[in-house]
Amino acid sequence: MIVGMGLEGGDEKRRKSLIRWSPASQTSPLFGTAWPVDAFFGITTEPEGSTGMQDLERIYRDYIDCLNRQDWSRLEDFVAVDAIHNDRRLGLDGYRRMLESDFRAIPDLHFNIDFLVVDASKVASRLVFDCRPVGKLFDLPVNGRRIRFSENVFYRFSSGRIAQVWSVIDKSAIEAQLSEEEPAYFQPRMTQTPIS
Amino acid sequence: MIVGMGLEGGDEKRRKSLIRWSPASQTSPLFGTAWPVDAFFGITTEPEGSTGMQDLERIYRDYIDCLNRQDWSRLEDFVAVDAIHNDRRLGLDGYRRMLESDFRAIPDLHFNIDFLVVDASKVASRLVFDCRPVGKLFDLPVNGRRIRFSENVFYRFSSGRIAQVWSVIDKSAIEAQLSEEEPAYFQPRMTQTPIS
Numbered sequence: 001m002i003v004g005m006g007l008e009g010g011d012e013k014r015r016k017s018l019i020r021w022s023p024a025s026q027t028s029p030l031f032g033t034a035w036p037v038d039a040f041f042g043i044t045t046e047p048e049g050s051t052g053m054q055d056l057e058r059i060y061r062d063y064i065d066c067l068n069r070q071d072w073s074r075l076e077d078f079v080a081v082d083a084i085h086n087d088r089r090l091g092l093d094g095y096r097r098m099l100e101s102d103f104r105a106i107p108d109l110h111f112n113i114d115f116l117v118v119d120a121s122k123v124a125s126r127l128v129f130d131c132r133p134v135g136k137l138f139d140l141p142v143n144g145r146r147i148r149f150s151e152n153v154f155y156r157f158s159s160g161r162i163a164q165v166w167s168v169i170d171k172s173a174i175e176a177q178l179s180e181e182e183p184a185y186f187q188p189r190m191t192q193t194p195i196s
Numbered sequence: 197m198i199v200g201m202g203l204e205g206g207d208e209k210r211r212k213s214l215i216r217w218s219p220a221s222q223t224s225p226l227f228g229t230a231w232p233v234d235a236f237f238g239i240t241t242e243p244e245g246s247t248g249m250q251d252l253e254r255i256y257r258d259y260i261d262c263l264n265r266q267d268w269s270r271l272e273d274f275v276a277v278d279a280i281h282n283d284r285r286l287g288l289d290g291y292r293r294m295l296e297s298d299f300r301a302i303p304d305l306h307f308n309i310d311f312l313v314v315d316a317s318k319v320a321s322r323l324v325f326d327c328r329p330v331g332k333l334f335d336l337p338v339n340g341r342r343i344r345f346s347e348n349v350f351y352r353f354s355s356g357r358i359a360q361v362w363s364v365i366d367k368s369a370i371e372a373q374l375s376e377e378e379p380a381y382f383q384p385r386m387t388q389t390p391i392s
Binding site for chain 1: 311313314315318319320322334346347348349350362363364365366367368
């Protein structure tokens, strides 16, 4: 998934593909991004079965990339078969349907990571969106208007996959933008005071 | 603040008070909670001026305790004088006024930490609330009804104090609870089918 194109999911295969990846290049052949040296060496020194913090950050960034490419066949590499989202036991299939529905509601949807906080088993992510949902979004009549909003979301990982999600989306920000006047092209102004 | 009751704020004093605290007891005299051994030794081995991850978690838990006690005179120990909250430069005084206003709107407000994700400079916190706001909350007519909701919030710390906050509150959860029927004490039911 990260370097072994054509590899199917599975933690053992994932780990092997990481170990095969030469640290000399320090560059991901898929995304062309530079990679810190200790991120590579961190993986090799960890005990079998565990997922390191830098590994988790990399998996998460690849997951977001998978969503943005709408590469649903790869979703199983990132999401557990019994995944829970906001207390709903969606499973992998339900999770995929949720995402597909999001992209129907927001055709230009793009997940942008503002920043992450990562520990041994969790990723906390600040996501920001700038998009034009076609109809209603969270019961709000957006109707193609451009809106910007954020999502603060936590993920618990198990065996390198998302097992549980706690997501809160800033609905108030969308409401505030919809209640704003559309900006006028020509705003009548009275800046001159009459000379007495 | 943590162990030196009567100590004023200041990172140097805070650090000294932590070092004075005997690791032998492993118990905070203020809150009576057991403390992991490595949390104490982590502090002593860190370079001057830095704030460790376990230190940051402890500071954050003390901050939440400060809010729950409404101990506003101690807020300066936790919040920077130029603190930013959701892009508003509230400063320490504005931050305090925001919290005081929260407690007026929700007299039984209590901040409950569900879980944390902590790195070298940030705390990500899942907060849960169970309370009875007196009037409107986030423009919703709660009017004393019991509601449960969550907040996903990030804090950037600088020199051991909260410098910036990104907070998103689950307004949709409150809306959903307000749209529910009040539970009936006696629900009329027709479970028996007539015997033909």
